[in-house]
Amino acid sequence: MPASLPSPRFIYGTAWKEDRTAALVEMALRTGFRAIDTANQRKHYFEAGVGEGLAAACRAGIVSRTDLFLQTKFTYQRGQDHRLPYDPAASLAVQVAQSLASSLEHLGTTYVDSFVMHGPSSGYGWADADTEVWAAMGTERDAGRTRVLGVSNVSLQHLEEMKAANLELPAFVQNRCFARFGWDREVRAFCLKHEIIYQGFSLLTANQEVLNHPPFIDVAAKLNATPAQMVFSFASAIGILPLTGTSNADHMKQDLASSGIGLPNDLARALEAMAG
Numbered sequence: 084m085p086a087s088l089p090s091p092r093f094i095y096g097t098a099w100k101e102d103r104t105a106a107l108v109e110m111a112l113r114t115g116f117r118a119i120d121t122a123n124q125r126k127h128y129f130e131a132g133v134g135e136g137l138a139a140a141c142r143a144g145i146v147s148r149t150d151l152f153l154q155t156k157f158t159y160q161r162g163q164d165h166r167l168p169y170d171p172a173a174s175l176a177v178q179v180a181q182s183l184a185s186s187l188e189h190l191g192t193t194y195v196d197s198f199v200m201h202g203p204s205s206g207y208g209w210a211d212a213d214t215e216v217w218a219a220m221g222t223e224r225d226a227g228r229t230r231v232l233g234v235s236n237v238s239l240q241h242l243e244e245m246k247a248a249n250l251e252l253p254a255f256v257q258n259r260c261f262a263r264f265g266w267d268r269e270v271r272a273f274c275l276k277h278e279i280i281y282q283g284f285s286l287l288t289a290n291q292e293v294l295n296h297p298p299f300i301d302v303a304a305k306l307n308a309t310p311a312q313m314v315f316s317f318a319s320a321i322g323i324l325p326l327t328g329t330s331n332a333d334h335m336k337q338d339l340a341s342s343g344i345g346l347p348n349d350l351a352r353a354l355e356a357m358a359g
Contacts, residue, residue: 091118091152092319092342095335096284096328097133098122104129107330108136112145114335120257120282120326122156122201123186125166130155130189138191148192154255155186156201156235157216175212179219183228197255198229202236209244217250233257233282239269246277257282260323262290266355275322283323286314299354308344315341320351 095111097104097120108119121133137153140146157179160171169181183198198220204212220232233255234241245252256274260267260283267283274281293299294310303313315338318325327338 104132105135118152176219199233
């Protein structure tokens with residue numbers, strides 16, 4: 084990973100915000116977030132709204148482009164609705180180029196920091212289409228339109244097949260992270276071994292059983308923290324770069340403050356073991 088690449092400690096996710104996107108992105112930046120995650124997938128994201136929020140924050144002098152970590156994604160047609168950011172009749176390589184060009188226009192920038200494959204083409208393994216897309220993403224990186232590459236919604240099998248094919252491994256892996264599945268332990272272990280940064284999303288919404296677990300709530304109270312802060316502090320303690328998508332200003336402040344809780348190592352291990 085480039086040494087000059089910003090190293091975020093928390094990422095603000097922009098999915099499912101629709102008309103509130105611009106205002107919430109600006110709010111997140113005013114609160115202190117400096118990393119923003121989006122996708123050129125109009126079905127679930129309003130990427131142009133992200134750009135509006137970024138522009139407003141820059142005009143107000145809150146941030147400049149060099150302060151920011153911006154991450155967007157290429158989404159296969161099966162994950163899109165009719166509002167495609169590319170020509171569906173074009174080759175996958177052209178679709179990747181068109182998608183990123185559209186993202187750069189939406190975001191008002193000449194480059195993003197991270198360009199992510201928004202899930203492989205199949206849940207059953209790495210396919211030829213993925214290799215084609217990955218190569219096209221590499222071309223965009225080599226041209227300076229993104230700093231690094233990532234993949235999301237991947238299994239250990241996908242990553243092992245990338246390695247077996249001698250493909251460049253991603254700088255980032257972004258997955259939904261379930262406590263009941265060991266906080267994606269196998270994928271995280273692969274990432275740790277290969278110096279890949281693991282980004283975890285849905286840390287709260289996917290883990291309500293943890294947030295509502297009485298012993299967990301008791302420990303949070305003793306540390307003068309909210310259960311949500313405990314989850315984010317725990318995630319950071321085990322090497323997860325967390326995402327949050329909150330639309331509440333107070334929760335934004337609390338989420339950022341979670342890094343100062345200082346979760347004891349033995350407690351972090353206990354929480355991880357609790358997941359099974």
